[in-house]
Amino acid sequence: MKKVLFISLLSVVLLSASLSLAQEKAKVAYPVGYRDWPHVKSMLIHDPKHPLYNPFSGLHHIYVNKKGLEAYKKGGPSPDGTIIVFDLLEATVDQGAYVEGARKFIGVMQKDSKKFKETGGWGFDAFEKDTKNSFVKDGGKGCYNCHLGQKDKDYVFSKYRP
Template identity: 50%
Template structure:
């Protein structure tokens, strides 16, 4: 067996033992193709030094698809509701702040059954402009831990603004 093969089979054996993470991998959150044409819900700038700065420092825009827009207004999110957290570098110029490179795309997709472990939401992050370089390796537990403070609004921080 080559070294790579041995590593691979060890990894597979470990994954089999850990059942749960493997199950979580069975329903990966899809890249939110076309989200820049969705509804813009809000924007925010997070400066260095803020508790969320690592990794969320920069300018972010939050986009929602049609079901999530309805959810923002009714407080009830149908399966398939998607929120996108589009995070860009903040470029400081002469008395201006402008958008720089994309840092990551954070996604929350509603799937009440599929994502029971994390409040009925699937969490994922995609690095930079990548559609397949995934950032979440714990099934979304760390993301959910912080979103749990918003239990009264189905774990969503964003509020409806007409």
Template identity: 35%
Template structure:
């Protein structure tokens, strides 16, 4: 009787045949997803990537990241999340001397979890194009680049802009 009552109530609420919510797309290798609300996070620094990428980039951080960055805390604590938004660089139509963001190219995510990502310096990586994870080959390059170039800064390129 209890199961019948539950089924009737769920049906009345329109939930009887509702599919469970879909999991957000996650990166291969690391399982990193796009963090909810990341576009409202605090600004850390801009960057310009030269050709062939020719991109404008902005890095933002969650509250854990911001607290660590403001204190120059290394290594970053677990729970740190950094997000890099990238756009193709285009010349401004209003000011010929200026370049502005054009088409969005990628959103890149770093998540600090020293246990889960122990084999990659405590960091998990995600690279997304139009909200979907980039392919496996692109994710296979993340750790090698960070390990080779920024080992002395907890594998993070970004510094707080003055």
């Protein structure tokens, strides 16, 4: 009897350990040097009525590393090793011009079809302001759930602007 109890307790412990592993954040490294990467496109979101206003309001620029550039130009799919950065800045109005302000965060997608199998082959992560501190707590599931709408485009929304 005791043995049965022990085994069932052990399986509860193992189960919760594997659950917390599943919730661990995606291990996407901070994309050092991305400001020198090819620029894909930019967008200004300034109207609170826009569906992405919260939390993406502001001016964002998208960059891709050299590895992913050709596929982006063709419209995907991206090879393993591709890293895409969504660089979001505050937008302030100055004498009729929209001017870049402080950085809000950077969003990162990194392609590794084995490591990130559960989220379409992409690791999702985000780093606040000018720091290397990730604030994504759900392993990128929230990001993935929205990017899932682009499944037939390899989960990428934006198009390379020639």
